[in-house]
Amino acid sequence: MSAAPFTRIAVIGLGLLGGSVALAARARMAGVIVTGYDADAAVRARAAQIGLADTIAATPAQAVADADLVVFCVPVGAMAAAAAAVAPYLPAGCVVSDVGSSKASVLKALGDALPHATIVPAHPVAGTEQSGPDAGFATLFAGRWCILTPPDGADATAVARVAAFWEGLGARVEMMDAAHHDLVLAVTSHLPHLIAYTIVGTASDLEEVTQSEVIKYSAGGFRDFTRIAASDPTMWRDVFLHNRDAVLTMLQVFTEDLTELQKAIRKGDGAALFDHFTRTRAIRRSIIAMGQDDARPDFGRDHGAVATPSTPD
Numbered sequence: 001m002s003a004a005p006f007t008r009i010a011v012i013g014l015g016l017l018g019g020s021v022a023l024a025a026r027a028r029m030a031g032v033i034v035t036g037y038d039a040d041a042a043v044r045a046r047a048a049q050i051g052l053a054d055t056i057a058a059t060p061a062q063a064v065a066d067a068d069l070v071v072f073c074v075p076v077g078a079m080a081a082a083a084a085a086v087a088p089y090l091p092a093g094c095v096v097s098d099v100g101s102s103k104a105s106v107l108k109a110l111g112d113a114l115p116h117a118t119i120v121p122a123h124p125v126a127g128t129e130q131s132g133p134d135a136g137f138a139t140l141f142a143g144r145w146c147i148l149t150p151p152d153g154a155d156a157t158a159v160a161r162v163a164a165f166w167e168g169l170g171a172r173v174e175m176m177d178a179a180h181h182d183l184v185l186a187v188t189s190h191l192p193h194l195i196a197y198t199i200v201g202t203a204s205d206l207e208e209v210t211q212s213e214v215i216k217y218s219a220g221g222f223r224d225f226t227r228i229a230a231s232d233p234t235m236w237r238d239v240f241l242h243n244r245d246a247v248l249t250m251l252q253v254f255t256e257d258l259t260e261l262q263k264a265i266r267k268g269d270g271a272a273l274f275d276h277f278t279r280t281r282a283i284r285r286s287i288i289a290m291g292q293d294d295a296r297p298d299f300g301r302d303h304g305a306v307a308t309p310s311t312p313d
């Protein structure tokens, strides 16, 4: 346990990310009290049952009443509504953050709804294809990158406290401009998800290959895509709509590269294919050498709950 940069944390949205933030903060930071809130009453009830937070609040007002940090863990398209719901109740001096997968649109949404708040956006690059309150686990962020995208002129003390918060949850922190973040994540995360959604849809729509053949022979690469394509539809719809420009830019580059490979296959250009595959294999090997290999989806999924929560009336 480490000393906590914040002591009263409100987590808004109690799915995979919110649940994991709440569990990790309670497990790793001494003296922290975590209050959780979710717009869905069934999620609040389940979160209380499995002990995600010290208290599950019944309203946004109760959730943030005495918070020194509020972390929005809702889909990026819901950030504006979630922030508007707490706006009248946000304590003075409270720092606001989030975990959204795209950053420029989220910064704008939070800034518009909370014009007087100190906002330090964050994106823990850690997750799984699971969603909902049962999906969270306390070790999700251990050893993973968390990218902070503070706006120009952000309060340096608040940025340092949010960085310390994520380090306290076990993450490694990097600073980035929001627009650059959105471009980098478009190619490393958003496009791979789009490709997975596409290929799984393509395979299941084929007339000449049966569903049972797709399932039976999925070990040949397809299976890895099906895990990613099982990711939450609401979350990913929002990512593509809210990081539209960066995704379209990267999709254009990808399409051109795909056409090059298509041409090499059509022309029987084995050397071009071999060179390309050799280059991509080296990238995979350097990721593993850096200790970034992600065999984690089935790793460490204990809830790590530390106390029985109460639900206020």
Ligand SMILES: NC(=O)C1=CN([C@@H]2O[C@H](COP(=O)(O)OP(=O)(O)OC[C@H]3O[C@@H](n4cnc5c(N)ncnc54)[C@H](O)[C@@H]3O)[C@@H](O)[C@H]2O)C=CC1
Pocket (backbone or CB within 6 Å): 012, 013, 014, 015, 016, 017, 018, 037, 038, 039, 040, 043, 073, 074, 075, 076, 078, 081, 082, 099, 100, 101, 102, 123, 124, 125, 126, 127, 128, 129, 130, 131, 132, 133, 135, 232, 235, 239
């Ligand atoms: N799933 C992943 O692997 C990762 C997700 N993220 C980001 O984290 C955020 C949350 O994603 P997950 O936890 O995976 O989603 P989730 O679907 O597991 O949880 C989201 C929760 O937000 C609640 N919610 C929606 N609108 C709300 C509102 N207005 N007020 C309060 N609660 C509201 C929902 O009821 C749901 O329980 C998203 O912005 C996503 O882009 C970031 C890193 C990884």
Ligand SMILES: O=C(O)C(=O)Cc1ccc(O)cc1
Pocket (backbone or CB within 6 Å): 100, 101, 124, 125, 126, 127, 128, 129, 189, 228
């Ligand atoms: O499960 C996977 O493979 C992921 O890619 C998880 C993930 C999803 C969204 C993010 O913004 C960050 C990480």
